[in-house]
Amino acid sequence: xxxxxxxxxxxxxxxxxxxxxxxxxxxxxxxxxxxxxxxxxxxxxxxxxxxxxxxxxxxxxxxxxxxxxxxxxxxxxxxxxxxxxxxxxxxxxxxxxxxxxxxxxxxxxxxxxxxxxxxxxxxxxxxxxxxxxxxxxxxxxxxxxxxxxxxxxxxxxxxxxxxxxxxxxxxxxxxxxxxxxxxxxxxxxxxxxxxxxxxxxxxxxxxxxxxxxxxxxxxxxxxxxxxxxxxxxxxxxxxxxxxxxxxxxxxxxxxxxxxxxxxxxxxxxxxxxxxxxxxxxxxxxxxxxxxxxxxxxxxxxxxxxxxxxxxxxxxxxxxxxxxxxxxxxxxxxxxxx
Ligand code: PHE
Numbered sequence: 414x415x416x417x418x419x420x421x422x423x424x425x426x427x428x429x430x431x432x433x434x435x436x437x438x439x440x441x442x443x444x445x446x447x448x449x450x451x452x453x454x455x456x457x458x459x460x461x462x463x464x465x466x467x468x469x470x471x472x473x474x475x476x477x478x479x480x481x482x483x484x485x486x487x488x489x490x491x492x493x494x495x496x497x498x499x500x501x502x503x504x505x506x507x508x509x510x511x512x513x514x515x516x517x518x519x520x521x522x523x524x525x526x527x528x529x530x531x532x533x534x535x536x537x538x539x540x541x542x543x544x545x546x547x548x549x550x551x552x553x554x555x556x557x558x559x560x561x562x563x564x565x566x567x568x569x570x571x572x573x574x575x576x577x578x579x580x581x582x583x584x585x586x587x588x589x590x591x592x593x594x595x596x597x598x599x600x601x602x603x604x605x606x607x608x609x610x611x612x613x614x615x616x617x618x619x620x621x622x623x624x625x626x627x628x629x630x631x632x633x634x635x636x637x638x639x640x641x642x643x644x645x646x647x648x649x650x651x652x653x654x655x656x657x658x659x660x661x662x663x664x665x666x667x668x669x670x671x672x673x674x675x676x677x678x679x680x681x682x683x684x685x686x687x688x689x690x691x692x693x694x695x696x697x698x699x700x701x702x703x704x705x706x707x708x709x710x711x712x713x714x715x716x717x718x719x720x721x722x723x724x725x726x727x728x729x730x731x732x733x734x735x736x737x738x739x740x741x742x743x744x745x746x747x748x749x750x
Pocket of ligand 1 (some may be wrong): 438592593594595673694696697702718720721727
């Protein structure tokens with residue numbers, strides 16, 4: 414390029430600046446920015462280089478002004494290219510652009526296991542009837558699982574074949590996985606004075622062969638009410654209120670005479686809903702010997718207790734035919750709840 418006059422030299426600089434701005438503005442990727450860099454600022458044959466050479470052809474008096482304008486233009490182009498490179502680097506780090514018009518990808522949300530849902534529901538219903546929800550340990554001692562519940566040493570319920578005894582002992586007695594939640598009755602009565610209204614829901618363990626209605630681990634809901642003047646009528650009312658709240662509708666509760674060492678009288682609890690009777694668990698009036706064992710005066714207070722199978726009531730509620738389905742962890746089954 415031969416720019417003889419300052420005027421044409423400056424015009425050339427202006428063109429370069431306008432062209433470089435347009436090229437950078439149009440550059441969509443790193444290759445385009447690099448092409449612009451080579452075109453305008455390339456060390457060998459860039460347009461800046463060519464104009465710099467033309468600087469030498471100016472009249473001596475025009476050289477200072479020409480040089481100043483050249484330096485300004487060079488700095489501007491350099492900065493423009495650097496800014497474009499920086500912008501691309503940030504965009505690359507952020508990943509591909511997000512198309513906000515595309516439908517979102519759904520995050521699969523799980524839900525609570527049907528047994529956990531059932532436990533929460535029972536706690537909620539019983540809570541409305543004034544029963545506080547409490548917890549007890551799954552590893553128990555013989556006192557709480559048997560002795561205090563009037564189940565003496567020779568009782569068949571203590572047979573090693575009917576319990577999961579552990580190789581760990583407290584004192585002389587081996588500990589065991591609790592076989593019933595009635596243990597919590599004792600723990601609560603030992604720690605508190607009447608009046609009492611509690612429910613306790615949790616796991617219990619028995620070495621049963623798994624079938625449609627049995628599993629070596631299952632859940633019970635234990636209820637206990639101790640107040641002066643408590644009768645079997647209160648027990649039946651509470652169970653009926655619970656059952657109709659839980660199953661929704663008209664539920665009948667039937668008691669059949671039975672025996673438990675820690676209740677007197679004792680009953681089996683059946684519930685009828687939708688034309689079918691199902692045995693749900695056991696219940697009765699807390700045996701005066703049990704009240705005495707925890708330091709209550711049986712002449713002053715009486716109480717009722719019940720223990721229902723959580724799997725049983727859940728199966729009845731949801732129409733599940735085989736309780737083993739609750740533990741197979743097949744999501745096709747679990748998704749239905
Ligand atoms: N614990 C008894 C069982 O597991 C059920 C029960 C609880 C019976 C409370 C009476 C009172 O079979």
